[in-house]
Amino acid sequence: MVIAVDGLVKHFRVSRRAPGLRASLGGLVRRRYDVVRAVDDVSFEIPEAQVVGFLGPNGAGKTTTLKCLSGLLHPTAGRVSVLGHTPSDRSSAFLEQLSLVMGQRNSLFWDLPALDAFMVNKTIYRIPEPRYRETLDELVDLLDLAPLLDRQVRVLSLGERMRCELAGALLHRPRVLFLDEPTLGLDVTAQAALRGFLADYHRRHGATVLLTSHYMGDVTALAQRVIVIDRGELRFDGDLAALTRRHAQHRVIRLQLSGAVPVDGLGLDVVEHEGLSLSVRVDAARTAEVAARLLATLPVEDLAIEEPPIEDIIRSVFAGG
Amino acid sequence: MAEISIRYPALMRSSALAVLAYRGRLVVGFLTDLFPFLLMAVWLTVVATAGPPRGWTAADFVAYYAMAAVLMQLSGQHVVWEWDRDLRSGDLSVRLLRPLHPFHQYVASDLGYRVVSLALFVPGLVLVAVLLPVLTLDLTVTRAALAVPATLLAYLVGVLMASIVALLGFWSTQTTNVWMLFWGLGSFTSGWVAPVELMPGWIEAVAPWLPFFTTLGFPVELWTGRMTESESGVHFVVAVGWALLFAAAYTVVWPRAVRRYQAVAG
Numbered sequence: 001m002v003i004a005v006d007g008l009v010k011h012f013r014v015s016r017r018a019p020g021l022r023a024s025l026g027g028l029v030r031r032r033y034d035v036v037r038a039v040d041d042v043s044f045e046i047p048e049a050q051v052v053g054f055l056g057p058n059g060a061g062k063t064t065t066l067k068c069l070s071g072l073l074h075p076t077a078g079r080v081s082v083l084g085h086t087p088s089d090r091s092s093a094f095l096e097q098l099s100l101v102m103g104q105r106n107s108l109f110w111d112l113p114a115l116d117a118f119m120v121n122k123t124i125y126r127i128p129e130p131r132y133r134e135t136l137d138e139l140v141d142l143l144d145l146a147p148l149l150d151r152q153v154r155v156l157s158l159g160e161r162m163r164c165e166l167a168g169a170l171l172h173r174p175r176v177l178f179l180d181e182p183t184l185g186l187d188v189t190a191q192a193a194l195r196g197f198l199a200d201y202h203r204r205h206g207a208t209v210l211l212t213s214h215y216m217g218d219v220t221a222l223a224q225r226v227i228v229i230d231r232g233e234l235r236f237d238g239d240l241a242a243l244t245r246r247h248a249q250h251r252v253i254r255l256q257l258s259g260a261v262p263v264d265g266l267g268l269d270v271v272e273h274e275g276l277s278l279s280v281r282v283d284a285a286r287t288a289e290v291a292a293r294l295l296a297t298l299p300v301e302d303l304a305i306e307e308p309p310i311e312d313i314i315r316s317v318f319a320g321g
Numbered sequence: 322m323a324e325i326s327i328r329y330p331a332l333m334r335s336s337a338l339a340v341l342a343y344r345g346r347l348v349v350g351f352l353t354d355l356f357p358f359l360l361m362a363v364w365l366t367v368v369a370t371a372g373p374p375r376g377w378t379a380a381d382f383v384a385y386y387a388m389a390a391v392l393m394q395l396s397g398q399h400v401v402w403e404w405d406r407d408l409r410s411g412d413l414s415v416r417l418l419r420p421l422h423p424f425h426q427y428v429a430s431d432l433g434y435r436v437v438s439l440a441l442f443v444p445g446l447v448l449v450a451v452l453l454p455v456l457t458l459d460l461t462v463t464r465a466a467l468a469v470p471a472t473l474l475a476y477l478v479g480v481l482m483a484s485i486v487a488l489l490g491f492w493s494t495q496t497t498n499v500w501m502l503f504w505g506l507g508s509f510t511s512g513w514v515a516p517v518e519l520m521p522g523w524i525e526a527v528a529p530w531l532p533f534f535t536t537l538g539f540p541v542e543l544w545t546g547r548m549t550e551s552e553s554g555v556h557f558v559v560a561v562g563w564a565l566l567f568a569a570a571y572t573v574v575w576p577r578a579v580r581r582y583q584a585v586a587g
Contacts, residue, residue, distance in 0.1 A: 123331035
């Protein structure tokens with residue numbers, strides 16, 4: 001296994017203070033602390049070259065887990081192994097094979113063109129010149145970076161900066177790639193471009209990828225497997241289809257009718273009825289039976305069965321459904 | 322160590338390029354480099370009104386504070402502000418993810434900045450020395466050969482001392498105020514407020530054994546000839562001792578400090 005997490009626990013001690021001047025002055029004398037259980041007994045394993053989507057609401061513990069896996073945070077308890085290393089040891093041999101891309105964090109040099117940061121990475125990661133040239137050319141091509149390389153990072157748009165961030169993070173061809181909200185704040189076009197690039201990069205280099213994102217599109221486009229975490233606890237670990245099977249208890253049947261019919265007396269859970277379009281929600285186990293009945297009793301021109309949106313499924317996981 | 326040192330030039334280069342990106346910052350930086358000359362002006366007034374204290378003439382003060390201005394640039398204290406900012410913002414995460422200890426990243430970055438500022442400052446100082454004969458160093462080859470390693474040791478001790486104070490940020494989050502207090506108290510024994518020879522007897526007796534003197538007074542007195550070659554031996558021993566002590570302290574504190582890192586934001 002490239003990544004092995006066994007009973008990972010990470011607790012933070014954070015100070016707590018009410019707003020206002022009085023509370024501020026009081027805080028100078030007496031501090032109050034809370035223990036935040038960011039990750040509580042989480043275990044999973046990821047084999048080489050797998051892309052895993054790491055899902056959960058804000059504060060679920062996704063980023064904390066990634067930070068433990070990349071050696072930024074020392075676990076409170078439990079064992080973590082990445083590429084055979086204990087991440088918190090932060091050995092050079094480990095860090096040279098890893099990248100963590102954080103959507104909200106700038107790892108380039110703000111006042112310099114991205115190319116200057118790439119040169120620093122080349123030295124720090126000891127990338128031989130021919131391989132650096134080859135990888136840079138590939139990344140410039142895939143990410144369309146040519147017009148950006150000689151511009152100060154601070155004048156780049158968010159999408160442009162993220163493309164440069166990714167290039168900087170991939171120059172040393174990491175075997176393990178942690179992506180924390182890589183498409184956060186990007187427009188739809190930039191999100192799609194970044195997803196396309198990541199999928200292509202994974203195909204070419206076979207890196208093991210753990211991806212967190214609030215955009216389900218990122219996960220469905222890239223991940224073969226999802227891990228769902230909520231309030232620090234693991235809720236689901238498996239492939240997307242299994243997640244859908246387990247948590248999508250309803251289907252939506254969309255009908256296009258050839259003539260108007262009254263729907264009140266049909267005993268259906270109507271989701272939408274407008275003109276000749278009709279959508280009904282049915283229990284997943286009865287989908288075929290209801291679809292057959294609708295075809296037999298209504299003037300159906302077209303029929304489609306849809307699974308609920310993945311966002312709804314994830315919501316049902318968080319709700320304990 | 323060789324593995325680490327080959328990474329310094331690239332980081333120094335990027336830091337130097339960042340300094341050169343803003344002309345205004347360069348000018349302001351140059352002006353703050355002139356700050357030691359304010360103290361020089363105070364002492365020149367003293368000489369003019371009360372005569373040379375303990376035989377220190379106007380020329381002695383000019384040479385002393387000119388070299389103090391150079392050594393101030395090599396104090397290494399800038400790293401405290403870098404550590405402090407990165408710890409509070411969480412930007413330290415970026416440095417921790419690189420396969421090079423953050424200490425080296427901060428030092429290389431500081432050196433890159435110093436290369437640019439010294440490249441502007443030292444030629445300016447030489448020009449002043451040529452135009453105003455009052456600024457002379459009366460340097461011998463032997464003393465210069467000793468002053469160079471003394472200056473390097475001053476930087477090493479200074480940057481190690483500043484880095485250890487910076488590590489307190491893992492416990493207190495904010496360290497620049499602690500450093501200002503530490504540095505402010507130390508400036509009475511470093512030779513910054515006044516040459517140690519002119520301080521009260523007990524400070525003059527204690528100062529040579531403290532790290533603050535190693536970072537400023539020791540190399541400045543060697544450069545200006547206030548300290549002889551034979552007198553410098555004991556100060557080299559003290560300087561190496563502080564360097565080793567601080568390096569050992571850093572290696573002990575660092576693993577405990579980094580365990581407390583919370584990697585805030587992002």
